[in-house]
Amino acid sequence: MGQSLDVIPVRAEESFPIHRLARYLEGKVVRAEGTPSVGQFAGGHANLTYLLTYPGVELVLRRPPLGPVAPGSHDMSREYRVLSRLHRAFSPAPEAFLFCDDVAVMGAPFLVMERKTGVVIRNVVPAMFGSGEDRVANRKLSEVVVDTLADLHSVDPASCDLADLGRPDGFLGRQVEGWITRWEAAQHEPNPLADDLADWIRTRLPKSPAPTIIHNDWRLDNMAVDPVDPGRCTAVYDWDMCTRGDPLADLGTVMGVWYEADEMPATLNPMPTSVPGFMSRAEAIERYAEKSGADLRDFNWYLVFGTWKLGVVLQQIFIRWHRGQTHDERFASMGAGAHRLFELAAARRW
Template sequence: MPEAIDLTVEFGDVREEEQLDWSKLVAYLRDQQLPGADAPMTVKQFRGGSSNLTYLLRFGDREWVVRRPPFGPLPVGGHDMSREYRVLSRLWEVFKPAPRGMFFSDDVSIIGAPFFVMERRTGIVIKNRQPLPPELGNDPATFRAMSEGFIETLGDLHGVDYKAIGLETLGKPDGFLKRQITGWMARWEKAKTREVPLMEKLGAWFLDNMPLSPPPVLVHNDFYLHNVMIGAVNHGEIVGVFDWEMSTIGDPLVDLGIVMNYWRDQNDPPELLGTSQGEAHTLRPGFLTRDELLHRYSTRTGRDVSAMPYYWAWAHWKTATVVEQIYVRYVRGQTTDPRFALMGPMAPALALAAAQVASRLGFKPWL
């Protein structure tokens, strides 16, 4: 049995199988003249997230964050450290919640994989499948302010002039939605641990029913409540947005669909609520409903969101593939993280949720 880890804390000791060559890393950081790196270093590992590995480096009173891909075989196109660094090395200039990327290295002889160093942000992180942090309290007004700050931050991201900060070649917006669908279909085939026929039926339906995309924006591609940091004093302020490895230039409604996919409403089916594996945070009184989120986003950006059932259904389907990619690492023995052992039922549940939303647009799973 894997060792139990307290996931309620922000960080803890580094897991044994995820130790790095710290002496080589320190030598690199000192060579790069990272501020504070001349002091003795201590290391902790962040407990949040289920994709890339994230470490907290302390040099006296200076703190920095290092990110690298997980150990073991990786899906093609995933865990792109150079992409994440590229975005964070520029975006912080115009989008305040983006932490600044400091250095990137693709020299795998240092810690075994490409990695980058970024600034440390401080605030409150809401961890997936864990109770809400007690410092947030239980006031509905707090949760409403958090919801508003969250969705307005996404709207502001989509208003960034990405060409002005040199990110116009980050992606190819023409054909973006179709590439997303076909790419994730291929990832599903490589990661699946069992047959889920609904996944194949939905994939074909998504290709046959693509809406016309609005003008392209800088897309985060994994924007949800657990990838942001809440202000410690002003809980309506988002002081950090993390996990930019899949960011690109493309359809803004893909991001909004991902928000809808992760957000939970009181009338959601039991199978979908069950994927929260604990408290579904957005069911607390005060959190905006999905419809309220859409309205606020549309008001903030001026965008038409009438096609959202398509993007929402597709985000459920994509997330089914994401969790299967994580679960298969546990099945293959590539990680002992106890969270991953619980992900087996999630892909079928998310496929069913996708089908239920897509049925509003005419999808018939029995055909």
């Protein structure tokens, strides 16, 4: 994952029996010998991600969050399948080494993969890139988000043995129905605006372009960049929803949090889009079209869907806190953030 500054001591409620895990990994993963020291990556809001440090290697372990999870989400077996192959054709993808579905080992299915390092940008531009004052660095950060996404969408799935990944036929319709079901399951109070948006999204489904490999949660803080060059991506993380499907759904997700100057960011604000030099959303969409050759005449639908979907993500995180399934106080404000994203989705609707 990112630099060591992202690593904290393991949160008490998210700890696991280290010695049992160490015994399981020994002999299954190269250089995983003895008992590692364990830290936790602090930045994520869903899947739990840990750093295992051995004398000869650093490894990353990922597992689903505590408590019940939505069907089809936090799929470690999917992430393992993708990452054990995709690195052959897309170098920012980490290589996965092992998947375990025996919950007796650490309480949930998990995967182990290589650690790819770099700088992860969350909310603000770090001092090494000018603290948001360097227009050139800011421009590069915005370009790398779009360019790396276009690179992913250009990968031939057959080149990395992923030609049978997912079910691209009918993908977009299933996505819409699945996210509406998740929204209904995560509500804690009525929200007519979110319901109206769900109906608008369902009844205006566009025709999808040819399917590609898609990440399904694309944004700047799921990437790492070179500490010397913010325009070079060194890693892309969080592949548990990767599949083959409509590439514009990926673009819609990241544009959902690509705020314009007159838009108030929600709780989830993973990109410093307001700093000088950072491309506007319109510029970013145009750049993607140039890089990919995509026809974006129906893109407003994808923007609204992406924005609304991110509101549902925040609501799912909030409801786990609301129901006492996690005590992480970072999640207490997520319900308000979800409502703000629903308002933003409505404002962006043509």
